[in-house]
Amino acid sequence: xxxxxxxxxxxxxxxxxxxxxxxxxxxxxxxxxxxxxxxxxxxxxxxxxxxxxxxxxxxxxxxxxxxxxxxxxxxxxxxxxxx
Numbered sequence: 001x002x003x004x005x006x007x008x009x010x011x012x013x014x015x016x017x018x019x020x021x022x023x024x025x026x027x028x029x030x031x032x033x034x035x036x037x038x039x040x041x042x043x044x045x046x047x048x049x050x051x052x053x054x055x056x057x058x059x060x061x062x063x064x065x066x067x068x069x070x071x072x073x074x075x076x077x078x079x080x081x082x083x
Contacts, residue, residue: 007061009062010062010063010064010067011062011063011064011067012063012064012066012067012068013067013068013069013070014059014062014063014067014068014069014070015070016055016069016070016071016072017071017072018044018051018052018055018071018072019040019041019042019043019044019048019051020044020048020049020051020052020072020073020074020077021042021043021044021048021074022043022044022045022046022047022048022049022074023043023045023046024046024047025048025074025076026043028074029042047077048073048074048077049077052071052073052077052081055069055071056069056071
């Protein structure tokens, strides 16, 4: 997720909208989105969590001490993120 950003960079605010729809939930996507958006911009793994997890793992190295992350994710992933 942060691979193209120099490792020494830190941010006060990060906005992230990674692909977060799990392949197993593709039926929840509206046809207008499913057929016209690139699938690699929508889908990430079976449950949609791979890039979300990678983003969360990288936060300590990328956010300033009081930094904030705004992350878009699917409502059904709320339980997975609370663990």
